[in-house]
Amino acid sequence: MSRATRKLLLPGAIISVIVALVLAAPILPLPDVRGMDVTNRFAGPSAGHWLGQDEFGRDVLARLIWGGRASLFIAVGSALAAAFIGTVLGLLGGYFRGAVEFLTVRASEVVLCLPPLLLALLVVTILGAGTWPLILALTILYTPNYARVVYAATLQIRALDFVTAQRAMGTHPLTILWRTILPNVTPPLLVQMSLVVASAMVIESGLSFLGLGVVPPTPSWGLMIRAARGAMEVAPLLLVWPSLALAGTILTFNLLCDRLQSALDPRHVTAGGALWLRRSPRRSGAAGVTGNHRAANPPLLEIRDLSISVEAGRQPLELVHDVSITLNPGETLALVGESGSGKTLTSLALMGLLPDMLGVSGGRMICAPRQGGRIDLAQLDEDGFRGLRGGEISMVFQDAAAALNPVLRIAEQLAEAIRARSDLRGPALHSRMVELLRQVGIPDPERRLAAYPHELSGGQRQRAMIAVAIANNPRLLIADEPTTALDPTIQAQILRLFQQLKRDTPEMGLIFVTHDLAVVAEIADRVAVMYAGEVVEQGPVAEVFARPRHPYTAALIASVPEGRAERLTAIPGTVPQPHAMPPGCRFAPRCTQTRPACSARAPEVSIPAGGRMTRCIRWKEVT
Structure with a gap:
């Protein structure tokens, strides 16, 4: 048991006891919470009434347990409802941006302009006092808080390489949100949950104290505090019990959620992954999907006068200018140049993965898919690119540690890439995943499927990234400096792997982005040298290097x-x-x-x- 798990035991046990008590209230041998014994009003603790009796002679312990049932139901119910709505709004707004962001996150933030207690009072006044109006009021009140937290986390995560890699595989945006982004925004959600539950319990108690929350004779801690306030001089303990229950529950819940954040965060767990992800890998793997390669007379890719610009005030700023490149089936083309020459932007444009502020401002990118015909990639929208990614065009990113999802096992990431383009399931899917890892040279592939990215070495992570990229036998593979972060020995192994892939799939075209001329000489057939956003020279590698x-x-x-x-x-x-x-x-x-x-x-x-x-x-x- 890890240290983070051990820290959960105490607050988890206390919360479990509280929840068990309030849930078991109907079957516990408690006196009737509405039963009055006026002759013994304000009686102190006794064998029959452990915490004494209130101003009407009702049992304080019974009302305390039943009151916790009402208070927790309202607080947790409104927190969960607000979490669900706010998370959906934040994910959609943070991922799609633009008009979606305005209609989700920005619209919900209007609620933040209103004072919390006054907003709750307004809803309760319109709908009347009671449990469900109070839940609705608190849900409206706290939804923007969740939306903003999830929105900020989504903005940060969507820019990471492993999300871009998911898009490159052709994964549907909703799948990316559910499988890739949501698990990574959960830790801050838990912190927000603890804050909301605590705040909701305080507001519920305050409204009940004012007579606008839970309706008597249903007990709640707020109503108990309200009643005890008028009898402080006669029976001060009546104020102590509900106040202790309220404060203790809030503090314990905060402590539990704070420690859950550390326990569930995969970045803080090194032995087997996060708690919620520690499960056996699903034995679903895949018989090979072998593409029917047929010789194509036209080039696999023709780039003509491609320009990429960024919006900079009134006048767009051109970053890539009039790039023209041709790639034939089975050919390897190296893009070479210093940092800032436009190599990576050109390759990202082919995948439709340019950053938000950048776009293709001119030229054509004509691709020849398997089914025949010609497609201009420069004219495609996101849906069009999603139909090509993974199956027709795929990409190997520079930093495999950032491109692989840290909270999913290798098997899950491979399976996701395969299922995006095929219907393989069960044993066939598992067989295909083992075959892919064996093809890219990962030893003991059965065992490595169950590993998380951080459990693999740098070379193995890069091989796993290549396996994801070639899972659906793409016709065009783009490798963006895949050997830069590796030591020379591993670099040589990865280069030999690419050479073997070319021998295994002779019709596949490869664009290799690099700044290493030695790599170009070893792997490429032709080279395009880029400088300051332009192709300044192009030709066969041997001729360009010789003259x-x-x-x-x-x-x-x-x-x-x-x-x-x-x-x-x-x-x-x-x-x-x-x-x-x-x-x-x-x-x-x-x-x-x-x-x-x-x-x-x-x-x-x-x-x-x-x-x-x-x-x-x-x-x-x-x-």
């Missing part, structure tokens, strides 16, 4: 040991910012071979013989 036709490509090769230069040379300066692009050639300020003509106008794309492409007016001299 570069752009100064930037030559400078990159000269700056790495693999370039075989007698002396390594650093490229001076930095990549220009999008809002401060130089006139003419964007590389001119850093180029050692620049001429006045280079800054006079933007260079035209030159396409020399042999399938080469360069964006340099002096490419013949450079060569």
Whole structure:
């Protein structure tokens, strides 16, 4: 038993006793809560009445237990109702943003403008006093609190890589909300729950004290405090018992929820995952779904004059400019360049995963799906991309630790990817998952299916991420620097894995995003060199590396040991910012071979013989 679990025992036991007492009130041997014995009013504790009798001679202990039943029912009921409604509003608003955010979170926040007690009084005044009007009033009062907490947590989590990976697999947004985001926003929800229950009990007691809550003769702690206030001089203990019950229950509930937060948070649990996720992996796994690859004469992907811009005031700011790339079936194309060159943005545009403020502002991205025809990815909306992700186009992200959901086992994440594109269930699904892990080189795949991402090594996590990406045999696989965070030995293993995948699926096209020229030489057929949002050179890897036709490509090769230069040379300066692009050639300020003509106008794309492409007016001299 972990330390976090042991801390739950005391508050959990106290709350269990309180709940058991109030639930068992009808069957306990208690006196009638409405039975009066006026001759013994204000009598002290006795063998027949352990806590004494009130101003009408009624048994205080019986009314205390039955009063807890009413108070807890109202507080917990309103807290759960508000939690459900507020969580739905917060998830939808935080994930979809825009008009959905306005209609959910922003609309609910109108309630926050009203004082809590006055709002509750308004509802009770309109609907009348009683248990259900009070629950409705408290639900309306606390729903915005939940919505704001869940909204803030959803905004934070939706930007993480493992949520983006779920979208890349083609998972439906509602499934992402339920399976991926909701488990990760639960810990702050528990804290909010404790606060709401405590506050609801106080407000219920206050309204009952004012005569606007629970209607007599039904007992509640607020009514007991109200009645005892008028008899403080005669029987002060009558005020002590309900006050102790109210304060003790609130404090214990707060303590329980505070410790539950630590116990249920998967980030704080290292032995087997969070409490609520410690279950045996479902033995549901999958017979292989083998795509019927057929030779395609047209290119697998044609990118023509692609531009990506960000909204920056009245004038959009262009981050990627006129990128043109062609990828044939079975070919591996490497996108190379420094950080900020536009490699990752281009690959994210192919998946429809650009950040909210960015969008395709020009050009086409023509894809050839399995079923035939041609699809312009630049014209697709989210529903259109969701139909292609996972099955036609898939992506391996740079940091597998961030791309894999930390609260789900590997089996669950693989199964989710497979079920998004097939109807496999049961033993067939399990077989497919074992086959995938074996295919990507994970030892003991049966055991690794039951592991959480944090229980795998860095190389195994990356292999598991690749297994998720190829689960449905995509025609186009995009790998965004998948070896960057790994040590050299593991990098070599991952590269060999990609080479083996290409041999196993000869019709699959691969776009490999990297800044490592040694990786390009080992894995790619063709290379596209990007600088400041433009493709400056493109061609077969061997020819580009042997005879570069752009100064930037030559400078990159000269700056790495693999370039075989007698002396390594650093490229001076930095990549220009999008809002401060130089006139003419964007590389001119850093180029050692620049001429006045280079800054006079933007260079035209030159396409020399042999399938080469360069964006340099002096490419013949450079060569």
